[in-house]
Amino acid sequence: MERPLLLKRLCAVSTLLVILLIAAIFLGVSSGSTGSGIRQTLRTLLIGPSAADPMSYTIIWQIRFPRVILAILVGGTLSLGGLVFQALLRNPLAEPFILGISSGAGIGAILGILAGLPRFPGVTATAFAGSMITLFLLFVMSSGQTLMKKDTLLLSGVMVNAFCAALITFLMSMTQDSRLHNILFWLMGDLSTADPRQVGILALALIPCFVLLFVLSNSMNLLLMGRDLAQTMGLNIKITTLTLLLVTSFMVSLTVSLCGPVGFVGLVMPHLLRLVFGPDHRVLVPACILGGGTYMVLCDLLARTLPEQGEMPAGVITAIVGVPLFIILLKRSSR
Amino acid sequence: MGTAAAARTVTDESGRHLSVPEDPRRVVSFAPSITEIIFVLGRQDRLKGVSRFSDYPPEAGQLPSVGSYIHLDVERIVASEPDLCFATKDGNPKDVVSRLAALQIPVYVVDPRNLEGVMETMLRMGDVLDAAPKAKAVVEEMRSRIDRVKALVAKAPSRPRVFFQIEISPIVSVGEQTFVNELIEMAGGTNLAKGPAPYPRFSREQVLALAPDVILVTSMARGGRFEQVREEWARWPSIPAVRHNRILMVDSNLFDRPGPRLVIALEILARLIHPELFVPDPLEKKK
Numbered sequence: 001m002e003r004p005l006l007l008k009r010l011c012a013v014s015t016l017l018v019i020l021l022i023a024a025i026f027l028g029v030s031s032g033s034t035g036s037g038i039r040q041t042l043r044t045l046l047i048g049p050s051a052a053d054p055m056s057y058t059i060i061w062q063i064r065f066p067r068v069i070l071a072i073l074v075g076g077t078l079s080l081g082g083l084v085f086q087a088l089l090r091n092p093l094a095e096p097f098i099l100g101i102s103s104g105a106g107i108g109a110i111l112g113i114l115a116g117l118p119r120f121p122g123v124t125a126t127a128f129a130g131s132m133i134t135l136f137l138l139f140v141m142s143s144g145q146t147l148m149k150k151d152t153l154l155l156s157g158v159m160v161n162a163f164c165a166a167l168i169t170f171l172m173s174m175t176q177d178s179r180l181h182n183i184l185f186w187l188m189g190d191l192s193t194a195d196p197r198q199v200g201i202l203a204l205a206l207i208p209c210f211v212l213l214f215v216l217s218n219s220m221n222l223l224l225m226g227r228d229l230a231q232t233m234g235l236n237i238k239i240t241t242l243t244l245l246l247v248t249s250f251m252v253s254l255t256v257s258l259c260g261p262v263g264f265v266g267l268v269m270p271h272l273l274r275l276v277f278g279p280d281h282r283v284l285v286p287a288c289i290l291g292g293g294t295y296m297v298l299c300d301l302l303a304r305t306l307p308e309q310g311e312m313p314a315g316v317i318t319a320i321v322g323v324p325l326f327i328i329l330l331k332r333s334s335r
Numbered sequence: 336m337g338t339a340a341a342a343r344t345v346t347d348e349s350g351r352h353l354s355v356p357e358d359p360r361r362v363v364s365f366a367p368s369i370t371e372i373i374f375v376l377g378r379q380d381r382l383k384g385v386s387r388f389s390d391y392p393p394e395a396g397q398l399p400s401v402g403s404y405i406h407l408d409v410e411r412i413v414a415s416e417p418d419l420c421f422a423t424k425d426g427n428p429k430d431v432v433s434r435l436a437a438l439q440i441p442v443y444v445v446d447p448r449n450l451e452g453v454m455e456t457m458l459r460m461g462d463v464l465d466a467a468p469k470a471k472a473v474v475e476e477m478r479s480r481i482d483r484v485k486a487l488v489a490k491a492p493s494r495p496r497v498f499f500q501i502e503i504s505p506i507v508s509v510g511e512q513t514f515v516n517e518l519i520e521m522a523g524g525t526n527l528a529k530g531p532a533p534y535p536r537f538s539r540e541q542v543l544a545l546a547p548d549v550i551l552v553t554s555m556a557r558g559g560r561f562e563q564v565r566e567e568w569a570r571w572p573s574i575p576a577v578r579h580n581r582i583l584m585v586d587s588n589l590f591d592r593p594g595p596r597l598v599i600a601l602e603i604l605a606r607l608i609h610p611e612l613f614v615p616d617p618l619e620k621k622k
Contacts, residue, residue, distance in 0.1 A: 033411050
């Protein structure tokens with residue numbers, strides 16, 4: 001694709017998705033457990049804290065807004081995770097959750113929580129270690145070449161997930177720690193613990209990764225053309241692959257340590273966006289951040305407004321949407 | 336948040352210093368036990384929100400819910416515009432307490448560890464809620480009821496071996512660091528699950544080997560499967576409790592809430608563990 005044309009497409013796609021994202025953010029901050037009101041929200045947002053109602057100002061800015069930002073970061077990260085793994089492994093079904101990388105990070109995070117480490121950097125570090133170990137396991141189970149085969153990859157993922165589930169139950173049975181009270185909710189992917197400070201730290205850590213992946217987006221295009229061709233185009237395959245794997249795992253671990261493993265976002269969004277905008281990763285990377293963010297904000301919105309009492313983990317919604325899509329993709333790709 | 340009314344600095348039971356209003360008007364409770372304490376102190380008119388399973392006294396169930404004990408809803412808490420919240424140290428998530436603190440909402444954390452601690456908590460809450468005389472009277476009444484039970488069971492010839500079952504599958508009992516352990520000992524029984532683990536798990540075989548004289552089962556309020564549990568135990572007549580038909584049910588809400596009704600739980604336990612001391616019932620007579 002020619003450069004000016006690419007730039008034009010990039011601008012068009014981004015503008016469209018930014019508009020959708022802003023709409024989703026607005027919906028997200030205007031509804032919650034104390035009811036929703038579009039007009040009320042508009043007034044609060046426009047007039048500011050001096051308005052007659054400081055309480056709804058606090059609710060919108062201090063409670064709902066951090067949560068919406070968290071959803072955007074998580075959705076963007078997981079969509080990118082799916083996009084990167086699908087390109088690296090040349091497998092349409094690859095995704096951090098399906099591969100077991102999220103569960104590995106989950107185990108690491110639980111160990112960190114049990115050890116009494118702070119959320120940053122302690123629990124994040126143990127989560128990252130967990131995800132790296134599962135990644136290593138995946139490579140051991142299916143050596144380089146066969147990893148690209150769909151069945152081997154899926155089976156390895158299933159096994160890693162089963163092992164992680166067993167380990168989590170093991171840890172929960174061995175300890176009677178009150179810190180694990182909330183763990184079942186967290187294990188399904190839960191955004192309710194959005195603390196403004198933690199969301200700020202998460203954003204600071206993730207945004208450079210987003211930029212780095214955008215820089216590497218053309219390399220992902222080349223990787224998809226095959227190793228030989230990529231090499232002749234001057235791509236250092238080893239370094240690129242390693243960088244992509246490390247950055248993506250780091251990003252996923254960050255979100256897991258805060259919200260638990262949210263599944264299937266990395267499957268739904270990249271496929272949908274590829275269908276609409278085509279296969280160019282230079283467009284898809286920003287599209288995944290914006291589109292994935294929008295998707296996650298809406299899923300979390302459903303998760304906290306559907307139940308009459310309390311709320312459900314956002315991962316429940318993403319799984320209900322994601323699993324049928326996974327089955328469709330599996331059927332189509334095995335034809 | 337709210338207007339700057341007269342405030343004072345207090346230290347809560349987790350050691351945090353916080354500024355509380357001199358006369359709190361909008362109070363939110365994060366646990367059923369705290370709700371019960373606020374009602375017994377006569378300050379229910381100031382309760383603007385309670386945790387989800389606050390169902391005693393029944394009027395408490397009418398109050399707006401701010402989410403469950405474990406999964407508190409910060410948005411609803413903020414929306415009830417509290418000038419003071421009460422939380423428990425172990426049950427309620429710490430991050431909710433710190434988020435509310437960041438929003439300038441004072442949260443008084445209570446942390447009673449035993450029956451004496453519950454009464455101290457009640458006195459402290461009475462002080463904070465401007466109900467100190469009432470708290471003192473309630474605690475005095477509790478103390479005298481506890482002393483009556485203690486005096487009564489001191490006359491008992493034996494200390495029956497009690498197995499207190501709080502969970503059916505797996506079988507879970509209560510260790511040393513629990514209120515129930517203290518109540519069993521105070522009511523003149525021996526807790527067979529005594530040990531460092533707060534909620535130890537048991538196999539059927541282990542319970543058989545312990546040979547309890549009394550088996551008490553609590554999970555009644557959550558599903559009414561007591562008959563089924565009794566039948567399961569009835570298959571093992573080698574257990575003294577089975578032979579003497581002493582598998583009994585107790586209301587879990589009385590036993591797992593560190594609040595004013597623990598003293599009722601104590602009296603019930605004493606009657607169940609030492610029925611021989613209660614014919615005729617001396618506690619009834621004195622009332």
